[in-house]
C-alpha cells in the first residue's frame with residue numbers, strides 16, 4: 403500500500419504515530435493509499451523546524467525569496483497534470499476541473515512573485531522639522547494553514563505562497579481524504595530551492611489541528627473549511643493570541659431576473675451547481691428566479707439540461723465527464739439523505755439518487771438533483787449540502803430576492819443574471835455578501851484581488867490572497883526618526899508634540 407508521509411524539515415517522515423488513515427479512489431471505492439495521522443509530537447517537530455528556519459528565511463532578501471517562487475511556478479507548470487491527476491484520483495473531481503484548480507493556485511504563486519513590490523512600506527519626509535517617518539511590513543513568524551478536502555491544491559496555495567514570499571515559515575495541515583497534492587507541493591518547493599524547514603506538511607485530523615492552532619511558537623492561523631470548525635478555529639486560536647482568518651461554509655444564491663437570457667442563465671447554473679459535484683464553497687446551491695414565468699422557464703431549462711448531465715469517472719480517456727463521484731461514501735450518503743429530506747419538505751423535481759451507476763457499483767456516485775419551492779425554515783434551504791443539489795427559491799421582485807439572500811447566515815458568494823445595468827448595480831450595492839457576480843455565476847476573485855465571504859462564511863477581518871493576504875502575513879511597523887546635526891533641546895518632553 404502506498405504510504406503518504408509528513409514532510410518536515412525538508413524530508414518525508416512517518417513521524418511518531420502508528421495510526422494511518424485510508425485514502426480512497428472515489429470512482430472505484432478502492433483504497434489506494436494510506437496517510438500517516440499526525441500527533442502533537444509531529445506538530446511539535448514541524449513547528450520546531452519552521453521556527454529554526456525563520457531567522458534565515460525572514461532575513462533573506464525579498465528578491466531572493468521571489469526568485470525561488472519564480473522557479474517554483476515553473477515547476478508547477480511542468481507538474482500541473484501530474485498534480486491534477488492526483489487530485490482527480492483522490493478527490494473525485496474530473497481531470498479538466500482539477501487542472502483548473504491547479505491553474506488558479508499557480509496564479510497566487512504568480513502574484514506572490516511580485517512581493518518585493520507588494521511588501522513595500524511608506525515613507526514621509528519632514529513629518530516634523532527634521533523628522534522622517536517610514537513603515538515596514540515584516541513577517542509575523544511561523545504560520546499555520548488548515549485546509550479542506552475540496553481544493554487540495556488551490557486552497558493551500560491561497561495561503562503559503564504569500565506567507566513564504568513575505569518572509570514567514572509555514573506548517574500546512576491538509577485534509578486527510580486527499581493528502582497527496584500537499585506532498586507534491588512540498589517536494590517541488592524543495593526542488594525550487596526553498597530551504598529545509600521553511601515549508602512543512604503534517605497530515606492528520608483534529609488532534610494535530612488543535613495542537614497546531616494553540617502552539618506557543620505559531621503566530622498566525624489560516625483556516626478554510628466548514629463553518630462549525632471555522633468558528634472553533636477562530637475562537638480557539640484567537641484566545642491563544644494568534645491572528646486568525648477562518649473561512650467557512652456557504653449557501654450561494656443566483657438571482658435570475660425576468661429580463662435575463664434564460665438559456666444562458668440555465669447553462670451557467672449547470673456548471674455552477676453541479677460542477678465538481680457541487681463540492682465547491684462557491685457552488686451555486688439556490689437559484690432565485692424573479693417572477694413565476696421566469697421560474698417556470700428556468701425550471702424547464704434546467705430539467706432538460708439535467709437529463710444530459712454526464713456523470714462518471716473522474717479520469718477517462720477522451721472527453722471528460724461533466725461531473726465525477728463525491729469524495730467519500732459517507733458524504734454521498736449524506737447528500738442522498740438531503741435529497742430525501744427535500745422530497746418531503748418541497749418538490750423534488752429531479753432525483754439524482756435514481757441515476758444508474760451500475761457500471762461503477764462501488765464508486766461514490768449520485769446524479770444531479772433539483773428541488774423546487776424551497777424556502778427558509780427548510781433544512782435543504784438552510785443547511786449547506788455540499789453536493790450536486792440545486793434548490794429553486796421563487797421570489798416576486800428584486801427586493802424580495804435581495805432580502806432573502808441578506809437574511810441567510812452564510813454570505814460567501816452570490817450572483818445576478820440580468821440585462822439591466824440598474825438591477826445589476828442595485829444588487830451589487832445592497833447585497834450583504836463578500837463576493838458578487840453580475841452575469842458571472844461563480845465570482846471567484848483573481849489572485850491579485852482578495853477572496854472571502856461575510857457573516858458566517860468568514861471569521862476574521864482579512865480575506866485571503868490579494869492585498870488582504872499580504873496584510874495578513876505581515877505586521878506593520880512605523881519608525882519615526884530624527885538625525886539632528888547638533889544636540890536638540892527636549893524642553894517640551896512632557897507635552898504631546900504638535901506642529
Ligand code: NAD
Nearest residue numbers: 549550551576577607608611627628631649650651652683
Ligand atoms: P472540514 O471543516 O470538515 O475540515 C477542514 C479542515 O479542518 C480539515 O483539515 C480537517 O482535518 C480539519 N478539522 C475537521 N474537524 C476538525 C475539528 N473538530 N477540530 C479541528 N480541525 C478539524 O471541511 P471539509 O469537509 O474538508 O471541506 C468542506 C467545507 O469547506 C465546506 O463547508 C465548504 O463550504 C468549506 N470551504 C469553504 C471555502 C471558503 O472559501 N469559504 C473554501 C473551500 C471549502
